[in-house]
Amino acid sequence: MMLLSDKVAILTGVNSGIGRKAAEIFAKNGAKVFGADIRTDKMDELRAVFKACGSEFEGCCCDVRKAEDVKAVFSRAVERFGRIDIVVNIAGISCDKPISRISDEDFSRIMDINVRGVFNFCKYAVPYFKKQKHGVIINTSSITGIYGSGMGCPYPASKAAIMGMTKTLAYELAPWNIRVNCVAPGVVNTEMVAALGERARKTFERSIPLRRMGEPEDIADAIVFMASDMARYITGTTLCVDGGYRPSTVNP
Numbered sequence: 001m002m003l004l005s006d007k008v009a010i011l012t013g014v015n016s017g018i019g020r021k022a023a024e025i026f027a028k029n030g031a032k033v034f035g036a037d038i039r040t041d042k043m044d045e046l047r048a049v050f051k052a053c054g055s056e057f058e059g060c061c062c063d064v065r066k067a068e069d070v071k072a073v074f075s076r077a078v079e080r081f082g083r084i085d086i087v088v089n090i091a092g093i094s095c096d097k098p099i100s101r102i103s104d105e106d107f108s109r110i111m112d113i114n115v116r117g118v119f120n121f122c123k124y125a126v127p128y129f130k131k132q133k134h135g136v137i138i139n140t141s142s143i144t145g146i147y148g149s150g151m152g153c154p155y156p157a158s159k160a161a162i163m164g165m166t167k168t169l170a171y172e173l174a175p176w177n178i179r180v181n182c183v184a185p186g187v188v189n190t191e192m193v194a195a196l197g198e199r200a201r202k203t204f205e206r207s208i209p210l211r212r213m214g215e216p217e218d219i220a221d222a223i224v225f226m227a228s229d230m231a232r233y234i235t236g237t238t239l240c241v242d243g244g245y246r247p248s249t250v251n252p
């Protein structure tokens, strides 16, 4: 069953990891996608994936921190596909330093990409969604925004901020039939996590009841569900996709 037939979606962070996999699964579910990422080297491959699925992909370089870039994504997507039904914010960066080594610049960079970036895409989606009286926004938080993490405090802070923004926008925008939700991945097997090293990986695996790290498709499938009409009565919530993970209080 194709869950997103004829839907048009904007996805950020499509050049790698969870965003890339989400774009592929959107293609398999019949959606047309406009991808936005600061890196674009994998976008031609994605275009081919969509073509093979009988769907369409367009993408461009966009720094989610910059309002001008974000506005351009919306006008290009509407120009190409005629409308937008779904916005999925996936672009993000992590942090694994102790507080003594986190500079002002580190803090600002994480907040700007992870929080301002999501704000920008929500803000510029709203006029389109209000006008058509429907729309879906899905933001990518993290279970670290709920439980905290061993270190790298700006990252969980940014992910908790996303949950607060999501709930508020869900209440504010419900009168226009706009749903706003988060997915909160646990530990997922992407470059972001590979960078943390083998010891951290083993520690994580021991804390996951399903005894494996998540794969990007585990998260992507949850995003497709939340974006589809199957989730039509769900708004203002955070769907944890984490294999039952509960944190150890010991640093990895």
Ligand SMILES: NC(=O)c1ccc[n+]([C@@H]2O[C@H](COP(=O)([O-])OP(=O)(O)OC[C@H]3O[C@@H](n4cnc5c(N)ncnc54)[C@H](O)[C@@H]3O)[C@@H](O)[C@H]2O)c1
Pocket: 012, 013, 014, 015, 016, 017, 018, 019, 036, 037, 038, 039, 062, 063, 064, 065, 090, 091, 092, 093, 094, 113, 140, 141, 142, 143, 184, 185, 186, 187, 188, 189, 190, 191, 192, 193
């Ligand atoms: N991997 C995990 O274990 C995990 C767990 C919880 C949450 N998440 C969240 O999932 C999302 C995707 O993570 P991932 O593991 O796939 O990471 P990733 O590093 O593989 O992908 C992130 C993507 O965001 C893009 N990006 C970075 N800065 C950008 C900017 N300024 N403007 C536009 N694009 C930018 C990158 O180019 C990249 O394509 C992130 O928001 C991350 O916080 C990941």
